[in-house]
Amino acid sequence: MLFALAIGVVFLATGLAVDYSMGLLNKTRVNNALDAATIATARAIAAGDVDPSVSNEAENYLKAVFAANLGVDDVDASKYDVSDIVVDTASQEVSAKASVNQGLYLTQVKLDEDAIKVASSSGVSYGISEVEVAMVLDVTGSMKGSRLKSLKKAAQDAVETLLAVNTPTDTKVRISIVPYAIGVNVGADLADYVYADSFKAKSDAPVYDASQYSASNKAYYDVEDFQDGYSTCHNWDVAYKSGGYFYDGSADDCWPFVTESSDNSNSDYCASERKAPLSSGKTNYQYTDKNPSFGLISRDARLNEDWCPSSPVVLLSDSETTLDNAITGFRANGWTAGHIGLQWGWYTISHNWSDYFPAGSKPADHKDPDEDVSKYIIMMTDGVFNTAYSGINSYGFYSGYQSATAYDHFESLCSQIKSDGITIFSIGYGLSDGSTAEMELDDCATDDTALTQYFYDADTSTELAAAFEGIADTIQNLRLTH
Template structure:
């Protein structure tokens, strides 16, 4: 009875509850305090070990210097942390010719405030690893120069490229060779720069794709380079194939050679590269003048007058092609070639505008093959600009990036694949999905001229623009696979184009999914370039 009254009484309950709950409250406070102390102590010990490890991870250090630096940095960094007692650290080193990897372990006793929970102290341990590689670097920048890169995007790309080149140049040393390359691309790539060799090019029209966009005369197709030379002979402005008439872009090679680094071989004509020659479009179904040259629906590349005296010009065509017409009747309807023989006038020149109209339509600035001349690279980067028309073909850019890195022709500056001590790197940037563009409502072509000719010609595997673009995705993926199989590190960036399709394609293309970067703000592009450069050019913690 008395006990029941005691429990029902409300007088003095606060003191009773407090007395009963106080041990639990004090225990919780003690637990939180000591846990906080342990977390802070472990963080301080980790920071001290990281600093000491980085200080001792340089290739040029002697072992005695390395050990001394490790010990001094570790002791200096724990000196102000009284909660760490009996701190000790050990360092192990794995040193090769072109790299040094250090691994370190540190332990300490942490003085605690409430011994009844954890004891007077708690023993903690942390570890760290760092690596510095002195591998020779071969870095290829495969950069989108399509028309959609205009304005802020292109400005950011030039700035980012310069910053990355500066970083790479700073990584050079007497014992470390660092070389880089620029591969600007649109629908095609321009090879008419340093190290260009005419032996790569199908000069004589032997490739199975040379001249397929022109009519056949007595079983003979026109040869693209012959057409360029003929334009020069007839006084066409800017003509002449060596860097003037032919700017330097090439078509994709036929069949499996399209994304291959097989060396050009005159005995195998399809391994040669066909000069890019965009035919003159008909003077019909033109886009409104306000959008001429970059229309999705209409012809974009009418640059010569259509001819009137077809019979005479057909005979001139036959003469160019070396065909004897004696005893035959000339076909006056072969005007597609005839107009290049004696054009009445040139409508638009090919320089000074990102919308080009002429045989070199949408051809960017040339490839700069691997070089340690960073002034030359910076100059080429500053000359990059956008080029409208024809679409985006990343597989062509990547294929030429692979050919630059390859030790076999057309470029031969790359070290053999998987050479110990040599790191091969590809940085790819694009601002859109692969696309075949232009003249979609013109049944004769169904597109602008591209590195695969016209869409209507069938070389894309479909005459549907969407299907053809997905086929280009497949070729892009194929090049990425070849590069990775050869040990190349690939980093991919999409600028304001993080679509589901791009995310799937380029995260798979990268050597690691973390090597895919979606950049939404062009102003952030220089920072992303530098972040990537630091991954393969500088000392870094790996754990």
């Protein structure tokens, strides 16, 4: 008798578990399909492909997308129901409800019902906010050949997708490009904010002072005015290069300089990372986006100019031609300092730097409630970070300690950038499963959600293209409001 009673309880519990699992599955399917339908409808309205003023056009479009995501031909003839579709042109929102009648199995014995309704709702704003995207892209030596070709195509396709919402009269999306290798080529626009630094682990950065510059003397400071202990150096001596280091000709290594041309103009626009201050009592801006008035950015003497990326940074732009041409010009060479690329990517979309950028490239303030702007960084690499300058003394530069130090810098920057309200996507290309490089990229990216992927692990050129396109689509997908 006890066994018979137990069998009944087990039978009922199993039925409840089955019905509950089916309910959860149906709710997830309906919710995902409805989110996709409202987002697609909102995007279509924003792009002008659907006219909400035409009777039932938006509603029919939403139902068609909903049906396609569930694999049914006609929602009205299926077990699914879509209701309460609202396209509010005043608030620029699309909302809808959807449900499915789920048949009950053993639970109907308990409830005396043969089905229950599983429902979901979704709402999306199609008044798309402004978007700023920094694409931080690996152009190191390991990217030579087919890898670089694949990167160029994938990045250009993503640029096209991201800029598709722009119109001749309304710019919603701007993109910056930051190619990196052993350092970053900041180009003429940013060269004034980089100072010739020594090959030391720490350094006291001078602050930006426009009076130190002239039209024929770009990117040079009189370092003797800013650095104590180097008074024996002869400033502006023509430097020569030896073993990847830059010296001013003195025997005591008092100050290394970037090679000068005859008119004292900078012969390269290389830059490295910010360093912790050398002198006690000075504020450390190493992992911040503070502008040059708080301190210039180091151009470490160990940064071999022969390996500096030939392609300069492109500040925020809505010109597909400008961005495409920049990507087309990529050349692969040098080692990997991914944290330097990430740092400069942050600067290109930081409102703190807006006064130091030319018109048209000034980042908006995403913390101002009156400026509806979202900011993203796409961080891509194909290998292990193996180069750092900050925190590495000259004797340790070739000692193998650089990778761990580079990742320490990377982790700190990732954390600060995300805490600043910026979303990070990361792409690993051809990385070994479980490798440090893969785990660091995954940790750096914003945490994945049930519906959104932020870290992509691409092994082939096809997967790389899919990663960039997936990120571009995600950024373009309008935020869910409820």
